[in-house]
Amino acid sequence: MLGALCSSSICIPAAIIVALRFGRSVREVVVGDARGFAVNLLALAPVAWLMARTFSLPSGWWATLLFALPLYTTRVAYQKFVEMREMFTQTIGALAEAVDKRDPFTSRHSWRVKEIAVDIGREMRVSEVELEALEWGGLLHDVGKIGVPDRVLLKQDRLTREERTIMNAHPVLGEQIIKPVAKLARELPIIRHHHEWYNGSGYPDRLIGHEIPKLARILHVADAFEAMTAARPYRLTPLTPEQAIAELRKFSGIQFDPEVVDAFVRTRWAEGLPDPGRPTVEPRPIPLLAQAAGRLSQAASPPTSTAAPPS
Ligand SMILES: [Fe+2]
Ligand SMILES: [Fe+2]
Structure with a gap:
């Protein structure tokens, strides 16, 4: 420009x-x-x-x-x-909107996630190239939901284990869909890892801490905040931004990178809202033994409990 x-x-x-x-x-x-x-x-x-x-x-x-x-x-x-x-x-935006429109509860989800993620990125002073990756990665992070059948994607009741496994495959599926587009190579780690947890209990690879690409850690917070503050079939009354910030703080160091949460509360999305601050005791990462066991049982038992369910 x-x-x-x-x-x-x-x-x-x-x-x-x-x-x-x-x-x-x-x-x-x-x-x-x-x-x-x-x-x-x-x-x-x-x-x-x-x-x-x-x-x-x-x-x-x-x-x-x-x-x-x-x-x-x-x-x-x-x-x-x-x-x-x-x-x-604009084409990427249209593709993202087409995915979001499949579910009336997630219309404009990807666009809002992109906005939040870019604002967090600016607070964390990431480079211009990384901001562009957050922009396009934000729009495309859920593109893998194209491959999730309606009976799972639109189901209003609790998902069964088998359905959860299908739903949790969307980051890998999204990566596979976007991989042939050479121009979007930088966005692939964001798409694949946007549901990894900071303590290693996310998916699909159960990466832990800074093993998770920085931009994916940023997108995870943006995705969670957007999901919590929007209506969903399993929670028709969304959380208020204030409640969502409290959740981000509560799960800081467990689900979310504390540095990213710190950056988020400095953005316009949290402006003027009370912030409970970082937890006084940093939650410990899950023990290595449990982490190894988790990796072995990943296929059989994908994680289901989240502060912000997959979106
Ligand atoms: Fe997702
Ligand atoms: Fe999402």
Whole structure:
């Protein structure tokens, strides 16, 4: 975005406007976007020098016009790139919405999860590349539900063990669906691991602590908060944001990464709400022996008790 404006030599004012619009620091905007357009500017510098030299020749301004065509085509190509990216994001959004729409209770779920996850990412000062992964990963995290039959996805009663196993396969299924899209390689760990628990009792791989990719830990908190504060067939009255924050704190260190929960309570989603703060005693991770036993019994007994049920 900023790159397009920088060609008009208004980088800093544009950065200030973008920063104010999205609640980010000017430095963050300039440094983050600079990666995207630095190469472009470096490539244009020799052209600018050549134009200046040509202009200083007798009748040089006529010759300078010769540069107009390649510069114009470059400009058009860049504009096409921006449009393609926008179209890609919109297509992903439409796919996510199609998945969410299957269940009337989860309409716009993925879009809201994406919004929350990006805000947490900003609080944790992740890179621009990681923010983009959170954006697309947030939209696509539940895409594997395409493969979950209606009798399971839309069931209003408690799921049986077999149905729970089918439902819990959606992260792996989502990874398999997205894998052929090379451009979305960074989003794959988010999709696969967004139901892992910090203490190692999540799924599908029962990763523990920082074995879980950072962006998946962020998405897990965003996913849980959205699920808790929206109506679900098993809980028609959603939790208030205040109650949901209390749940996040309660399960901090068990289900959720405490650092991510700390970052979440600094976002606009928790603004003005009371925060019980971190638990005074950090819950211990499950013992290694129990963890190993859990891994062995994973296929037979997927975890079912959660502060925020799979969404
Ligand atoms: Fe999910
Ligand atoms: Fe979800």
